[in-house]
Amino acid sequence: xxxxxxxxxxADTFYLHAxxxxxxxxxxxxxxxxxxxxxxxxxxxxxxxxxVIERRMVALLGxxxxxxxxxRLVKVQTVAPVVDxxxxxxxPDWDGAFTLAPLPDLLGDGNTYAVDLRTAxxxxxxxxxxxxxxxxxxxxxxALFRQRTILCDTRAMIELAPLRDFGSPLxxxxxxxxxxxxxxxxxxxxxxxxxxxxxxxxxxTRRSALERRLSGQVxxxxxxxx
Amino acid sequence: xxxSLGFMTSAPSVRVQRNGNSRVLPxxxxxxxxxxxxLRDIYDVELVGEDIIxxxxxxxxxxxxxxxxxxxxxxxxxxxxxxxxxxxxxxxxWDF
Numbered sequence: 364x365x366x367x368x369x370x371x372x373x374a375d376t377f378y379l380h381a382x383x384x385x386x387x388x389x390x391x392x393x394x395x396x397x398x399x400x401x402x403x404x405x406x407x408x409x410x411x412x413x414x415v416i417e418r419r420m421v422a423l424l425g426x427x428x429x430x431x432x433x434x435r436l437v438k439v440q441t442v443a444p445v446v447d448x449x450x451x452x453x454x455p456d457w458d459g460a461f462t463l464a465p466l467p468d469l470l471g472d473g474n475t476y477a478v479d480l481r482t483a484x485x486x487x488x489x490x491x492x493x494x495x496x497x498x499x500x501x502x503x504x505x506a507l508f509r510q511r512t513i514l515c516d517t518r519a520m521i522e523l524a525p526l527r528d529f530g531s532p533l534x535x536x537x538x539x540x541x542x543x544x545x546x547x548x549x550x551x552x553x554x555x556x557x558x559x560x561x562x563x564x565x566x567x568t569r570r571s572a573l574e575r576r577l578s579g580q581v582x583x584x585x586x587x588x589x
Numbered sequence: 590x591x592x593s594l595g596f597m598t599s600a601p602s603v604r605v606q607r608n609g610n611s612r613v614l615p616x617x618x619x620x621x622x623x624x625x626x627x628l629r630d631i632y633d634v635e636l637v638g639e640d641i642i643x644x645x646x647x648x649x650x651x652x653x654x655x656x657x658x659x660x661x662x663x664x665x666x667x668x669x670x671x672x673x674x675x676x677x678x679x680x681x682x683w684d685f
Contacts, residue, residue: 452679454677459675460677463678479681514672518671518672519669520669520672521668521669522668522670529653529664570656574656
């Protein structure tokens with residue numbers, strides 16, 4: 364996928380169709396009712412700011428390798444607020460809206476929302492529960508989301524093909540992890556399993572095989588282990 | 590073990606070229622169809638263990654370094670273009 368016939372893309376392109384609690388949290392996941400903290404000036408640089416906490420929809424910003432440590436959620440996560448795109452003055456073709464990542468039909472009501480990538484806050488991971496997850500991105504949606512975050516930070520537009528190509532092993536990993544969870548396995552045991560050296564891959568780790576695009580073979584091995 | 594080769598598809602066969610020599614190898618038609626392989630498409634072929642990995646040859650291949658959390662990709666400059674114009678989004682204020 365190197366070009367899109369429409370922009371912003373449709374919800375069918377952007378999101379996974381069905382997301383269960385077995386799906387590990389992932390970059391771009393949208394959550395509702397999460398405390399977002401603002402620290403506004405109290406009018407004097409020598410005084411501490413007035414802290415405002417708002418419950419709102421947010422998107423998880425961290426790269427998956429930073430969201431987890433040894434298969435467990437890192438306690439401190441970074442999120443950005445989700446805003447109503449219709450109130451942002453965005454042109455129909457989104458030209459110049461570098462700092463926003465679209466969330467088409469986020470709530471199923473036809474309205475487009477957006478992640479405001481200029482603002483971020485740290486929250487405790489305990490607020491990011493699967494029952495508060497509104498949406499999870501598809502593989503194409505994840506590539507698009509990363510394209511927007513890079514665009515926001517660098518003003519450079521990277522084509523989707525290399526982003527998707529580079530991300531495909533990680534996408535395969537998260538799919539395997541979900542399948543592992545669906546089989547009733549301990550979620551925290553998946554990463555150690557993936558980091559195990561395996562004679563089927565010449566003594567390299569299963570993760571290394573995954574990164575060499577051998578996801579089918581790794582999946583077959585995992586199913587035998589489940 | 591890695592060997593870079595180039596080949597052109599003419600499903601259900603492929604012509605493999607290496608060091609100026611070429612030969613035709615069979616490839617399952619179903620595999621070619623599922624990969625959307627068309628006549629004269631060019632792929633890179635890599636041997637990984639006992640597996641042969643075919644990757645569509647293109648200008649936007651990403652080279653990688655490291656593994657796991659240390660894995661990074663090197664995006665080719667041909668896949669990067671500057672943003673076309675100034676931002677159309679209002680400046681940020683505390684009412685966001």
